[in-house]
Amino acid sequence: MGGTSAGGLGAAGGAGGSGAGEGGTPAGGGGGTATDAGTGGTGAAPQVTLRSAASISGRFFGAAINAGHLDESDYAAVAANEFSFATPENEMKWSVTEKTRGTFTFDSGDRIVAFAAQNNLLVKGHTLVWHNQLPSWVPAIQDATDLHDAMINHITQVVSHYRGQVVAWDVVNEGIADNGQSLRSTTFYQVLGAGYVDDAFRAARAADPYARLYYNDYGAEGMNAKSNAVYDLVQGMVSRGVPINGVGLQMHTGPAASSPSAADVAKNMQRLADLGLDVMITEMDVQICTSDLTTQTARFHDIVAACVAQPACKAVTVWGVPDKYSWLNGQTCTTPRPLLFDDNYLAKPAYMGVIDAFFGR
Numbered sequence: 001m002g003g004t005s006a007g008g009l010g011a012a013g014g015a016g017g018s019g020a021g022e023g024g025t026p027a028g029g030g031g032g033t034a035t036d037a038g039t040g041g042t043g044a045a046p047q048v049t050l051r052s053a054a055s056i057s058g059r060f061f062g063a064a065i066n067a068g069h070l071d072e073s074d075y076a077a078v079a080a081n082e083f084s085f086a087t088p089e090n091e092m093k094w095s096v097t098e099k100t101r102g103t104f105t106f107d108s109g110d111r112i113v114a115f116a117a118q119n120n121l122l123v124k125g126h127t128l129v130w131h132n133q134l135p136s137w138v139p140a141i142q143d144a145t146d147l148h149d150a151m152i153n154h155i156t157q158v159v160s161h162y163r164g165q166v167v168a169w170d171v172v173n174e175g176i177a178d179n180g181q182s183l184r185s186t187t188f189y190q191v192l193g194a195g196y197v198d199d200a201f202r203a204a205r206a207a208d209p210y211a212r213l214y215y216n217d218y219g220a221e222g223m224n225a226k227s228n229a230v231y232d233l234v235q236g237m238v239s240r241g242v243p244i245n246g247v248g249l250q251m252h253t254g255p256a257a258s259s260p261s262a263a264d265v266a267k268n269m270q271r272l273a274d275l276g277l278d279v280m281i282t283e284m285d286v287q288i289c290t291s292d293l294t295t296q297t298a299r300f301h302d303i304v305a306a307c308v309a310q311p312a313c314k315a316v317t318v319w320g321v322p323d324k325y326s327w328l329n330g331q332t333c334t335t336p337r338p339l340l341f342d343d344n345y346l347a348k349p350a351y352m353g354v355i356d357a358f359f360g361r
């Protein structure tokens, strides 16, 4: 397809700005023909894709991509044709990139970066500092200087490796406690104190002057104690001159009736935008254990519409491609079916909900 999605994530209004060429004749894609993606069709009218619809609205549409599925041809075709943005689902996490102290492994992350480059997707790195998927040697360090050195070295090595190939980073992930009362009591907070967040962002900026640097969290998408705490954290960072560019709203949510409401998400995005920060929906899925596809469609539509209504909102990313590979399978229920493609890669009703939202319908 067009291959002109290099609009970048930089200046306001710049996201996807030069991607207009994608709007015309995207190959394959939506409307229930996802398995034909990439074949160019046989006389069928050109169809819109998630990627082209997002591009026309000046935004990126992303998915969590898992390197382990890229050899599956349907997976690769849909990933390539429908998305303009990729977040490695696990491949750039600390447990993968530095399982042993000082020994860095980039193979699976590189695989995603190469796939993205081939297919004109931009990549957001995920994630540098997080309390999960952390190798056991990290929380074993109790000395502050030692842990500080380890954290800075990890950030420096990983960000430097991907400099020029990754346009944004989730620098700190899930750093606020669920009750919003404080920073989460991770090994980083306990050993290094609150300053670890600023230090992490500064190290990321030193390693890549051009990557957009994000704070990313869940349960802080709407208006509540936790999102107030995220707001306070990033407001403080901005006022201290810490290099932060945006806030990621994960958006692992239930059906339409559940919180957060799209109105609250819009409000939260606006106050973050007022700080001069970008926002993104970074990990959206909508489980329908006790709901249905129609409700799911409305939910996807309304959240994407909130992004479309907010100039500071640069991208929406869904946390996986087909339902069968969702991280939620077997969690809330056996088959939460939370994504936009079914197990056969056919576009679900929510797919058109997303497209409609990008077209302002």
Ligand code: XIL
Pocket (backbone or CB within 6 Å): 089, 090, 173, 250, 283, 327
């Ligand atoms: C999840 C992955 O999807 C799973 O494959 C893995 O086993 C655990 O992590 N918030 C995040 C993501 O920031 O990194 C998590 O991804 C989902 C919750």
